[in-house]
Amino acid sequence: MPLLSVRDPLPVRPRRIVVAGTSGSGKTTLAQRIARVLGITHVELDSLYHGPGWTPRPSFVRDVHDFAAGPAWVTEWQYREVLDHLAGRAELMVWLDPPRSRVMRQVIVRTVRRRLRGEELWIGNTEPPLRTVFTDREHMIRWAWNTHRRTPERVLALHDRRPDLPIVRLRSRADIDRWLAALS
Numbered sequence: 513m514p515l516l517s518v519r520d521p522l523p524v525r526p527r528r529i530v531v532a533g534t535s536g537s538g539k540t541t542l543a544q545r546i547a548r549v550l551g552i553t554h555v556e557l558d559s560l561y562h563g564p565g566w567t568p569r570p571s572f573v574r575d576v577h578d579f580a581a582g583p584a585w586v587t588e589w590q591y592r593e594v595l596d597h598l599a600g601r602a603e604l605m606v607w608l609d610p611p612r613s614r615v616m617r618q619v620i621v622r623t624v625r626r627r628l629r630g631e632e633l634w635i636g637n638t639e640p641p642l643r644t645v646f647t648d649r650e651h652m653i654r655w656a657w658n659t660h661r662r663t664p665e666r667v668l669a670l671h672d673r674r675p676d677l678p679i680v681r682l683r684s685r686a687d688i689d690r691w692l693a694a695l696s
Contacts, residue, residue, distance in 0.1 A: 516680045518691045522604065527552065527583055528583075529602060529604045530587060531546070531587070531588050531606045533608030534615050534656055534660045535619060536618050537608040543588055549692055553579075553585050555579045557587055560575045562637055564637070581601075600674075603678075605677055607679055608682055616657060627642055
């Protein structure tokens, strides 16, 4: 099956969906919107992964396998340990592929807003001081910049391994809105 555009009809109404995209591209927001449209559960992977002090939770992989065994869910396609499992259970992948400039604008605004407001993200974790963008190689802003090119590679490699998995590529907010309207 070829990659699908925003205008292509889906072969079936999906019940298990992964949303791929670079950090900051809007995966979680889109996953939440899809969940509302389809009336299914959104499971936020970051909330399963992060424990106190940004440490990985030991139960992460088991928790992912538990929810992925269910009949209907939407989640983000991230975290190396579970990529293959989620892709293997999914009936649809939605690939957010906006330009790097938009991703960077979104991730910078989101990171600064969260830091200035002291927003709690998961289990007491908050964004680190903004100055750490210069010292921490895994700072979210640097991570988004450095990993932007990897997402297309991963999606296309998955497409080679699972040509039966429909993959819808969305490149803009207009694409997202148009596709969600057709989904409902």
